[in-house]
Amino acid sequence: MLQAERHCDGAGLRLTPVRRRTLxxxxxxxxxxxxxxxxxRLRIDGLxxxxxxxxxxxxxxxxxxxxxxxxxxxAFVACDHPGEVHDPAFMICTDCGxxxxxxxxxxxxxxxxxxxxxxxxIASTVVEATGLCAMCAEAKE
Amino acid sequence: MLQAERHCDGAGLRLTPVRRRTLxxxxxxxxxxxxxxxxxRLRIDGLxxxxxxxxxxxxxxxxxxxxxxxxxxxAFVACDHPGEVHDPAFMICTDCGxxxxxxxxxxxxxxxxxxxxxxxxIASTVVEATGLCAMCAEAKE
DNA sequence: AGGCAGTCGTTATATCGTAACATCGCTGCA
DNA sequence: TGCAGCGATGTTACGATATAACGACTGCCT
Ligand SMILES: [Zn+2]
Ligand SMILES: [Zn+2]
Ligand SMILES: [Zn+2]
Ligand SMILES: [Zn+2]
Numbered sequence: 001m002l003q004a005e006r007h008c009d010g011a012g013l014r015l016t017p018v019r020r021r022t023l024x025x026x027x028x029x030x031x032x033x034x035x036x037x038x039x040x041r042l043r044i045d046g047l048x049x050x051x052x053x054x055x056x057x058x059x060x061x062x063x064x065x066x067x068x069x070x071x072x073x074x075a076f077v078a079c080d081h082p083g084e085v086h087d088p089a090f091m092i093c094t095d096c097g098x099x100x101x102x103x104x105x106x107x108x109x110x111x112x113x114x115x116x117x118x119x120x121x122i123a124s125t126v127v128e129a130t131g132l133c134a135m136c137a138e139a140k141e
Numbered sequence: 142m143l144q145a146e147r148h149c150d151g152a153g154l155r156l157t158p159v160r161r162r163t164l165x166x167x168x169x170x171x172x173x174x175x176x177x178x179x180x181x182r183l184r185i186d187g188l189x190x191x192x193x194x195x196x197x198x199x200x201x202x203x204x205x206x207x208x209x210x211x212x213x214x215x216a217f218v219a220c221d222h223p224g225e226v227h228d229p230a231f232m233i234c235t236d237c238g239x240x241x242x243x244x245x246x247x248x249x250x251x252x253x254x255x256x257x258x259x260x261x262x263i264a265s266t267v268v269e270a271t272g273l274c275a276m277c278a279e280a281k282e
Numbered sequence: 283a284g285g286c287a288g289t290c291g292t293t294a295t296a297t298c299g300t301a302a303c304a305t306c307g308c309t310g311c312a
Numbered sequence: 313t314g315c316a317g318c319g320a321t322g323t324t325a326c327g328a329t330a331t332a333a334c335g336a337c338t339g340c341c342t
Contacts, residue, residue: 123270123273193299
């Protein structure tokens with residue numbers, strides 16, 4: 001949160017109440033939240049109740065790297081390393097919903113070679129693994 | 142198409158008219174099609190007009206590896222290598238919509254190391270790159 | 283003051299996806 | 313033959329996700 005504030009100050013970005021609270025909501029959650037989950041919490045706090053409110057705040061946070069969108073879940077998680085340039089990959093537990101972020105340069109470089117071969121120019125990548133987290137895997141034994 | 146037929150015969154799977162036509166529709170398309178795009182074509186052919194028809198056929202085809210779902214687009218493409226066990230990755234052109242499939246063992250192995258470190262057990266992966274295909278990149282020069 | 287850009291608030295609608303239940307046709311078996 | 317069981321299909325109805333479009337407000341610059 002502090003990192004986000006500093007980054008916004010430094011980059012001339014406006015971390016408005018809605019955006020700030022949206023980021024807090026995601027930081028407080030252990031699991032990915034859908035836009036409507038976020039919206040419901042914003043509504044409770046009196047910060048808006050219509051979809052565009054949530055989608056705009058999430059769009060801002062994603063655009064500036066404070067939040068990632070999980071395509072597989074149509075949901076959002078706070079970034080582990082906000083501010084840094086990175087190429088995230090995610091591990092999504094199908095049992096408990098936990099979403100872990102890690103860096104996946106290997107994934108991208110693997111793709112990169114294929115891309116170069118075919119002349120494709122990568123702008124961004126989505127890398128998401130689905131499975132069981134350590135805790136849930138152990139619980140299943 | 143022939144491969145799909147043979148694979149279904151061999152595995153005791155029923156490639157019914159709706160499923161068969163759905164696969165044909167995707168094979169004929171250069172770009173990923175949404176479920177409702179597929180449905181519209183099925184409707185024209187008199188094979189069904191309600192969403193579950195398309196979703197069920199697509200579900201069958203995805204489950205048996207004849208078709209892949211592109212999470213980033215909420216859309217579907219026919220597999221390049223049906224029948225074979227593989228770990229697909231996709232390159233999605235933002236200009237022309239072309240979706241290329243390639244194999245990405247590197248992507249998965251990069252993730253795998255991280256997964257092992259954290260005890261996460263991968264069941265499946267999504268690897269999708271967005272950018273410009275060779276043709277569109279050249280056209281932009 | 284007037285113009286401009288960015289944000290917010292709202293309405294309405296588009297797009298994507300599924301639960302639930304009825305029905306139909308086949309297969310195996312009494 | 314008659315019928316249970318099963319997978320596939322057809323249909324209704326709804327839920328979930330996402331965006332277009334427009335107006336109002338605010339701070340800032342000229
Ligand atoms: Zn991150
Ligand atoms: Zn778990
Ligand atoms: Zn494939
Ligand atoms: Zn292209």
